[in-house]
Amino acid sequence: MPPPRRRPGGRTARIRRQVLDAVLAELGERGYDGLTMDSVAARSGVHRATVYRRWGDVGGLLADVLDAAGDDAWQPPDTGSLEGDLAALNREIHDALTAQPPIVAALIAASFRSEQADHAQRRLWEDRYARCEVIVRRAVERAELPLGTDARRLLIAATAPVYHQLVLLRTPPGPDLPGQAARTAALAASAGAFAVPPPAGDT
Amino acid sequence: MPPPRRRPGGRTARIRRQVLDAVLAELGERGYDGLTMDSVAARSGVHRATVYRRWGDVGGLLADVLDAAGDDAWQPPDTGSLEGDLAALNREIHDALTAQPPIVAALIAASFRSEQADHAQRRLWEDRYARCEVIVRRAVERAELPLGTDARRLLIAATAPVYHQLVLLRTPPGPDLPGQAARTAALAASAGAFAVPPPAGDT
DNA sequence: CCACTACTGCGACAAATGGTGCGTTAAGAT
DNA sequence: ATCTTAACGCACCATTTGTCGCAGTAGTGG
Structure with a gap:
């Protein structure tokens, strides 16, 4: 049997972006210990339980943010020397x-x-x-x-x-x-x- | 009026050492978030309320440990080159x-x-x-x-x-x-x- | 040795935080 | 359109965190 297929669809992606943005914002404003599941849920407008289920804990949130950060097209500078x-x-x-x-x-x-x-x-x-x-x-x-x-x-x-x-x-x-x-x-x-x-x- | 004179004597110093040692031990064993006021109090055998009174929060504990670490006689090596x-x-x-x-x-x-x-x-x-x-x-x-x-x-x-x-x-x-x-x-x-x-x- | 008082221990309490079962909603396929 | 199922929101409980008043202990100066 095929693995149960995920649903990367509209709502899921939107929620993810909201939460990840909230993580960055909290991290920037409140620095370090300010990053709690609770504050992220509150700021993102997503319910606490949802955040717990999808990311588990603070480490999961951070890991997702970091992985998302790696998905860009960054290239090192090329100045000629x-x-x-x-x-x-x-x-x-x-x-x-x-x-x-x-x-x-x-x-x-x-x-x-x-x-x-x-x-x-x-x-x-x-x-x-x-x-x-x-x-x-x-x-x-x-x-x-x-x-x-x-x-x-x-x-x-x-x-x-x-x-x-x-x-x-x-x-x-x-x-x-x-x-x-x-x-x-x-x-x-x-x-x-x-x-x-x-x-x-x-x- | 002079500020109330402190008592740097035996018991106070002993309590401090117990607590600071406990901080280092907890930090080594449980690594990062493992360092809580509660765990430090439990390991050191000092009462929670005492730890809260003297150090306030985790930051206070860490600061005291770091300051204590600077009070040594360390000298850089001298090898001749x-x-x-x-x-x-x-x-x-x-x-x-x-x-x-x-x-x-x-x-x-x-x-x-x-x-x-x-x-x-x-x-x-x-x-x-x-x-x-x-x-x-x-x-x-x-x-x-x-x-x-x-x-x-x-x-x-x-x-x-x-x-x-x-x-x-x-x-x-x-x-x-x-x-x-x-x-x-x-x-x-x-x-x-x-x-x-x-x-x-x-x- | 004694009196004084800073400091600690104790236990109870309020509040914030972390974490979870269950019914409901919305996404994706036919 | 409608059905299936993954994802969500709500209410709830358990644990942790932080504070307070009081009594007891032990440095400190006389």
Whole structure:
């Protein structure tokens, strides 16, 4: 027998959007502990019991929001140079983390609250960094970087300072933090700091 | 009139230690939302009402734990070279973040839960990074680094990848993440990536 | 050693929150 | 159009959270 087919139809989708929007709004306004099943239900206009049944708990809500966030068509910037790409990427990150209300920062913080949200957050990170690897590939093609540069490590080195400063340290960043972090990483990269040894076989 | 004089004596101090230990234990075992006033009171053997009276809420508990954590005699490693110091520092961070139970990671995550805890966490970061600046000063004295190197930016660039990988991304780190991050930062630093322009006056 | 009082323990209480069975409504297929 | 079934709304209960007054205990100064 076929699995019972779902009904992705109009009402279900509408309710989902209402609830997800309410989650983001609550998260932005009341920050962190403000996100309860109750407040989400009240704001969305959907009944408490419905929210409980479809999402189970706060972690389910967050996971759904995070998964929905990954379903976009985002592409990393393409400025024509490695440092330019990294700087533009960092500026996007910086803007997202300092936007008002601070939805992205609140989402990151909230993802610690449950296993489900944690997994969804990891999927989102993985997706974003995977999409960014093209930046490094293009730089290698332009001969800005040596072959065998570890894309992931380079991307993390470039972006980590921005996240660290804004999410964990939460102190006012120095001027042009995105640009400086990008320049530092690009410099280290062109010096071969992220070279990965070939798999010990052929060229 | 003078404020009523406090009693920092035996019982009060003992109760505080019991409660703070219970906070750490709960945080390690039950991770994030597991930390409630009730569970702390139960585990510590202190009455609920006492915990409410002295600490007010979960944020108060976390803030007290964080402040207590800053009252130690920790000093950054001194290995004789910049890269060695940074690598040793990163290894300490790595070990603290991957220890079982994951108390440090849980503390960082939990510090998002309230204003009070947030402020305490910032004080702790500030204190730690300030203590680490001596690493950069020593490197400048050894002429490993140019004068006018921005200590804070260098330290953040060196340590951020470790925090980012273990706290935010939460994916298995590559081999020798601490060492690689340290080498990258040291390389960029000796190339002058963290030079700060002199204040536009004299040498 | 004694008096003073800050601090803790106790239990009862009000209020908010989390979670669930059951009848009703609306979506999707024939 | 109408039938089937998934999804929703309502009412309800259980648990947790936070507060208060009072009595007892133990530091602190004389």
